[in-house]
Amino acid sequence: MEQKDQISQTSVGEIPKVGSESIKTADLKSTKITAGVQEVHSQEIFSEFREHSVAEFFKKNRQMLGFSGKVRSLTTLVHEYVTNSLDACEEAKILPNIYVKIDNLPNGHIRLYVEDNGPGIPKQFIGRALGQMLAGTKFHRFVQQRGQQGIGATGGTMYAQITTGKPIHCRSSTGDNIIYECDVAVDLKTNSPKISNMVEYTGKYRGLTIIGEFGEVKYDKSEYSAFEYLKATALANPHAQITIVDPEGERTVFQRAHEEVPERPKPAQPHPLGVTTDDLINYAHHSKERKLSSFLTSNFARVSDSKVEELKKLCPSINFDKMPRELKWEEAEAIVRAFKQIKWIAPSADPLRPIGKEQIEKALKNVLQPEFVSVSERSPKVFRGGVPFLVEVGIAYKGKAGRQKSDGTVGLDVKRFANRAPLLFDAGGCATMEAVKTIDWGRYGLKDIENMPVTLFMNLVSVHVPYTSAGKQAISNEEEIVEEFRYAIMEVARDLDRYLSGKIRDEQREARKKAIMRYVKQISSDLPYLAGEKTSEELEKKLLHIIESKYSKMFDKGRLTADEEKQIKKEIEEDIEE
Ligand SMILES: Nc1ncnc2c1ncn2[C@@H]1O[C@H](COP(=O)(O)OP(=O)(O)O)[C@@H](O)[C@H]1O
Ligand SMILES: [Mg+2]
The missing domain is CATH 3.30.230.10 (Ribosomal Protein S5; domain 2)
Known part of the structure; x- marks a missing residue:
């Protein structure tokens, strides 16, 4: 109780608005002295208020991306690049051939080389794919793939930068006999890509190759190593051929056991029962549909016109003819609540692609x-x-x-x-x-x-x-x-x-x-x-x-x-x- 009174005393008064330049040191110093301790004014605390980019966040919390411990960090890098290669090949209907080479450099760093025979990345996308977080071809789609968030590849670029100060080098071609190579870095402050040393030449190659120098990584053959990771990958991907050459020059080939390309993953629509208010707002605000009703029927699985009628009855105060981008949080919340009261047919399992x-x-x-x-x-x-x-x-x-x-x-x-x-x-x-x-x-x-x-x-x-x-x-x-x-x-x-x-x-x-x-x-x-x-x-x-x-x-x-x-x-x- 006592504390509450103190807060109200100090907060009522002549406090300049945030952003106003008229905050004087004298104002800040005029905070109350309680029991001999001088309180700190919120204006002083908030003078430290800053925005941060997602890239800065992950630089500080790199363990969240799997960058903790030297062996694990190398496995994480191999995991990110190899899953990307497998996803890309699957989508392009190509039998994957992936080559991984790991070299110990005299300066204690490791050079990692990952080459695939996938569809490659068109030149205009390379920066965002490898140098911008939360960017990619998968996050916004409801599709069964290994990658989901658009963080992995740029996470690798970030790790190279913060452990060696160097960008990632890449080579790519989409199969048109034109190969390009460049360096990609990420501006961590703004989460935006920086491309340099772009060269273009003709040649026969299709796919993506990543060459990166990393510090704070180590190669061994423990159960958590990049080697074991690739062995396990081969087990779950019998259609892939994976080669690893370790720092000693030892070459291991996990042979393809099966010659058929897995079926291309099929995008699915979210089912109403799996949607949160936040999802609904996000989808609605990015929708090109003119009406809330057609937005619902065209974006969600199992939502038919008759289901929209049921929704209308459950949410009488919502105008289903309005633009989806005008959907308010409270309305989205009401719709999600109503979703739970309606009987739905289960979502189709059609987009699922088991190994078999x-x-x-x-x-x-x-x-x-x-x-x-x-x-x-x-x-x-x-x-x-x-x-x-x-x-x-x-x-x-x-x-x-x-x-x-x-x-x-x-x-x-x-x-x-x-x-x-x-x-x-x-x-x-x-x-x-x-x-x-x-x-x-x-x-x-x-x-x-x-x-x-x-x-x-x-x-x-x-x-x-x-x-x-x-x-x-x-x-x-x-x-x-x-x-x-x-x-x-x-x-x-x-x-x-x-x-x-x-x-x-x-x-x-x-x-x-x-x-x-x-x-x-x-x-x-x-x-x-x-x-x-x-x-x-x-x-x-x-x-x-x-x-x-x-x-x-x-x-x-x-x-x-x-x-x-x-x-x-x-x-x-x-x-x-x-
Ligand atoms: N080997 C590759 N071949 C083709 N495209 C790739 C490859 N690696 C990455 N990409 C593209 O870069 C995007 C970003 O990759 P990433 O940051 O790992 O995110 P995610 O895999 O979660 O989408 C991918 O969505 C994909 O479009
Ligand atoms: Mg990925």
Whole structure:
């Protein structure tokens, strides 16, 4: 109470308007002295008031973009450039061929070279693509791609600048035999691009090449390294050929396992149940439609004229004939509220582009050479009421599956992906791990899963991936997403359980068969004495026949029930007795 009084005392009075030049030091000093402490006037505090650009913000908060720790920072750079290449190739319907080279420079910096065979960037866009944040071809579209925000490439340019003072060098061509090369930097104060040293020449190349020198980065082969990142990328992108040449000159090629270009991602319209007031205002204020009603029907999925009529009834005070750009916040809020009261058909899953069961199986076999693989692809669902998604989960057992632990043993390895882009960091807060954690592995005979040579492959497919941060390394714990991942894991866990128990039973049978075979020879030579007239060869043949026919029956059938097994055992015993 006391404090409130003081505030009102100092704030009422002759305070000049913000921006007025008549603020005198004397005015500022005239603030009250309370309990011997001189208060500071808000005018003095606000003399420090400044605007900042998004680029300045990310310079200060670079960890939000994944630039924290030397190894992780290099992985982030590789991730940003490689996802851009994959997105661009997918959109242009080109089979990606990506070449990454990492060199240690004598000054302690690293030179990173990323070349793709994609569509390239037209000259007039290169500055904004690589030197302006929140600019790109993806942010404003509701389309399933790896990039979403228009920050990644410029984040790389920023990181080069703030760690080496150098711009990024790039080479690009859109396939018209004209190649251009230039340096791109970002003016962090204004978030605007600076292009220099532009040259143009003719030659045969199509795609984009980025060459950057970076400080505060390090290359190693740890599980968080650029190398592991590319290996995981190859797993989720069997249609891509990815080459990495490390600082030692060692070249690794992740071969393309599949020759088909994935289907081009299709833009989707947002569903009314997935829209926030802020989204609605933004869309409306940028709309070219003349009426609010036609803006709604043409921009949102499942909004028909009859649904607009329903909206009109729920929001009687809103004029649906007015220009969408005149939509006020309170009105948008009312519309979003009304959206929630109307019955909608779920959004179409048409724009979703899963990797596919067959492809995942192929990729897991190709990279891990496992003894057993099973993949589950769930049908599409929605989260936040209106964003369609689906999950794909694969399980691989033995071969190169599993993660090498620090004590030298192998344990469960969870490979997480969002729209085929690997997520290497921040596993703790990710929807995928939340699902893994809550599985009762004991139910599937996999109680010891943490110590088994198992790789779990998990991919979220969505036109909007709810990342927990701009670094795009963890999927937020949306209830529906966690639930779907759980179901998918349970399906593949059940398959692995069946395989393993079948295998154990087969092994036990094989052992029993071997034990009996050991005696066949012995018995065969002894029996003529007992039987008298038959030769040992004839007897051996007959005995072998008995065992083969009965036991093969078991192998052919694979998994027998306990009763069937008992029955066959009985038959064998009877045969032998005979
Ligand atoms: N390798 C590439 N080939 C073609 N276009 C690219 C490539 N890399 C980046 N771009 C263009 O630059 C834009 C900005 O990239 P980026 O900052 O990573 O944002 P985002 O990927 O989130 O859109 C992309 O939207 C795309 O239009
Ligand atoms: Mg990107």
